[in-house]
Amino acid sequence: MSAKNQFVAIARIELAEVLRSRWLWFCVGTYAVLCSIFVLVGLRESSVLGFTGMGRVLMSFSHALVLLLPLLGLSASGQVVNRMRDDGSLELWFSHPVTRGAFFAAISFVRIAVLVVPLAIVLPLLGVIGQVSFGQSVPWGFVTRTLVVASALLVVSVAIGLLVSTFVRNQSKALMLLLFTWALGVALLDFALVGLMLQWHVQPLLVFTLAALNPVQDARLALLAGADPELGQLGPVGFFLAQELGPTGLLVAGIAWPCVLGATCWWVTLQRFRRGDLV
Amino acid sequence: MRVELRDVTKSFGAVTALRRVSFTLESGERVALLGPNGSGKSTLTRSLLGMLDCRGEILLDGLSPVADRARVAPRIAYVPQIAPRLAAPVREIVAAVARLRGLTRSAIEEIAAALELDLSACAARPFRSLSGGMRQKLGIALALASRPSLLLLDEPTASLDPRARQRFFELMETLAEKPTVLLASHRLDEIRHLVTRVLVLEDGVLTYDGSSRDYLGDHAQGVIEVLVDDEEVARWLAVHGFHCTGSGWWMRTVKNGQRLDLVQDLTTHLRHAVRDLVVRDVESIRIAKHDAKKEPTP
Numbered sequence: 001m002s003a004k005n006q007f008v009a010i011a012r013i014e015l016a017e018v019l020r021s022r023w024l025w026f027c028v029g030t031y032a033v034l035c036s037i038f039v040l041v042g043l044r045e046s047s048v049l050g051f052t053g054m055g056r057v058l059m060s061f062s063h064a065l066v067l068l069l070p071l072l073g074l075s076a077s078g079q080v081v082n083r084m085r086d087d088g089s090l091e092l093w094f095s096h097p098v099t100r101g102a103f104f105a106a107i108s109f110v111r112i113a114v115l116v117v118p119l120a121i122v123l124p125l126l127g128v129i130g131q132v133s134f135g136q137s138v139p140w141g142f143v144t145r146t147l148v149v150a151s152a153l154l155v156v157s158v159a160i161g162l163l164v165s166t167f168v169r170n171q172s173k174a175l176m177l178l179l180f181t182w183a184l185g186v187a188l189l190d191f192a193l194v195g196l197m198l199q200w201h202v203q204p205l206l207v208f209t210l211a212a213l214n215p216v217q218d219a220r221l222a223l224l225a226g227a228d229p230e231l232g233q234l235g236p237v238g239f240f241l242a243q244e245l246g247p248t249g250l251l252v253a254g255i256a257w258p259c260v261l262g263a264t265c266w267w268v269t270l271q272r273f274r275r276g277d278l279v
Numbered sequence: 280m281r282v283e284l285r286d287v288t289k290s291f292g293a294v295t296a297l298r299r300v301s302f303t304l305e306s307g308e309r310v311a312l313l314g315p316n317g318s319g320k321s322t323l324t325r326s327l328l329g330m331l332d333c334r335g336e337i338l339l340d341g342l343s344p345v346a347d348r349a350r351v352a353p354r355i356a357y358v359p360q361i362a363p364r365l366a367a368p369v370r371e372i373v374a375a376v377a378r379l380r381g382l383t384r385s386a387i388e389e390i391a392a393a394l395e396l397d398l399s400a401c402a403a404r405p406f407r408s409l410s411g412g413m414r415q416k417l418g419i420a421l422a423l424a425s426r427p428s429l430l431l432l433d434e435p436t437a438s439l440d441p442r443a444r445q446r447f448f449e450l451m452e453t454l455a456e457k458p459t460v461l462l463a464s465h466r467l468d469e470i471r472h473l474v475t476r477v478l479v480l481e482d483g484v485l486t487y488d489g490s491s492r493d494y495l496g497d498h499a500q501g502v503i504e505v506l507v508d509d510e511e512v513a514r515w516l517a518v519h520g521f522h523c524t525g526s527g528w529w530m531r532t533v534k535n536g537q538r539l540d541l542v543q544d545l546t547t548h549l550r551h552a553v554r555d556l557v558v559r560d561v562e563s564i565r566i567a568k569h570d571a572k573k574e575p576t577p
Contacts, residue, residue: 087363092365095328095431097349097352099349278331
């Protein structure tokens with residue numbers, strides 16, 4: 001049997017499982033609430049407050065996204081493999097002719113798809129609804145940028161989640177590690193731990209490197225670069241990187257680095273999944 | 280399918296589940312794998328399925344179940360004792376397995392029907408909502424429909440009623456291909472009906488490798504119950520290890536290998552006093568530690 005058929009068979013089962021768990025609907029609901037706030041507040045107030053108001057709202061929206069998306073991505077994938085190991089699913093499926101690579105690719109694809117596809121539908125859809133309802137022009141450039149950057153952030157979050165769920169057998173420990181990972185990603189933003197580290201006179205190179213390696217920070221900067229932010233919004237590291245890379249460079253870094261990191265994590269996890277014990 | 284294990288060792292942290300296990304199963308051979316809980320039976324079965332990373336060598340028709348999985352896995356089928364409690368409906372699982380194995384749904388339905396499981400009736404039900412017996416029947420149907428060369432069975436009839444158990448034994452006898460069978464079980468009837476050879480694992484070490492008839496003769500036990508209405512024969516029964524259970528019934532547990540002789544003695548000496556006689560199995564096999572007959576092959 002071809003790897004493609006194995007992939008399709010496992011992806012179907014996994015998708016059905018995700019639909020049954022109502023995870024997809026939770027994602028759609030979360031995105032809808034977030035985007036509704038964006039449409040209702042952002043578009044309405046932009047006509048009153050002008051560019052400055054819109055920029056502030058976009059910044060808030062970007063921050064909300066970079067806080068929320070990693071949490072969604074990690075929680076959607078962080079207990080997939082270890083739960084399957086515990087409930088006997090791995091034993092069931094690997095008693096049939098399916099290769100480890102095809103299996104892992106299928107569950108990864110489904111977990112990313114159920115997070116990205118709803119966002120790709122809800123965000124433009126609510127933009128259109130906002131346009132029709134309030135007669136305001138939708139910043140399609142920002143919407144597109146948001147979609148691409150958010151997808152990259154989701155890819156790296158899912159990859160890290162799968163890594164944790166494959167390497168950490170105990171589901172409770174995995175959950176703790178996921179929360180820690182999310183907290184670390186959020187802490188290493190300009191307005192959090194990074195700001196404090198600079199105040200504490202930690203070596204700037206170290207602080208800037210840590211912040212730049214944080215995919216959440218990169219995604220945040222890539223989103224903010226589209227809203228022409230000021231130093232106060234970007235933070236010191238963000239401002240430095242913006243000066244060095246420029247808006248296009250920030251966008252590329254915000255997309256490329258999470259994708260590279262995600263691909264690396266995924267590859268490492270795949271090697272472990274291929275060679276390690278399944279049960 | 281020929282199965283060869285050479286010095287297979289598997290450790291989980293500090294716990295060694297298999298210690299240099301070596302044996303060969305010839306193609307078409309039917310073998311029982313016995314051992315107390317935690318002796319390494321499941322680890323061995325999972326190793327054959329390529330789920331565990333072991334030291335030593337496992338060869339299935341000369342191929343590794345891990346490195347050559349794409350070629351080997353389609354020829355192996357497995358019936359677990361306890362099926363996972365999946366939320367997926369039966370139709371989804373059947374469809375996925377049919378797709379993975381290139382089977383038609385009717386091939387699975389046919390075997391399920393032979394075990395008196397109506398797949399159409401339970402298609403929409405979540406797999407986990409099925410009774411243990413129904414899940415086991417479905418597992419057997421999925422395994423046998425794939426016409427495997429190696430069939431791994433883990434107490435396959437533990438949850439089946441006697442009628443379905445009998446149907447399963449009949450199905451096994453009518454398999455067109457003669458697969459190699461490795462049966463992990465404690466059930467006397469499964470071992471008696473399905474295998475000709477027994478392997479015993481204790482603490483991960485292979486301690487017995489011999490014919491099932493010899494093993495059952497030494498280790499399986501039966502109960503002989505006899506109803507007498509003559510007080511004079513009580514002495515003979517007591518001397519021969521029987522004890523009275525009331526209402527005139529006397530009973531004794533005996534090794535399977537000795538029970539025929541005892542029944543012959545009984546009928547010879549007490550022919551006129553015996554009103555009824557029952558000979559039955561004690562279902563589980565006693566696997567005492569360190570009663571090895573043979574050291575594992577180095």
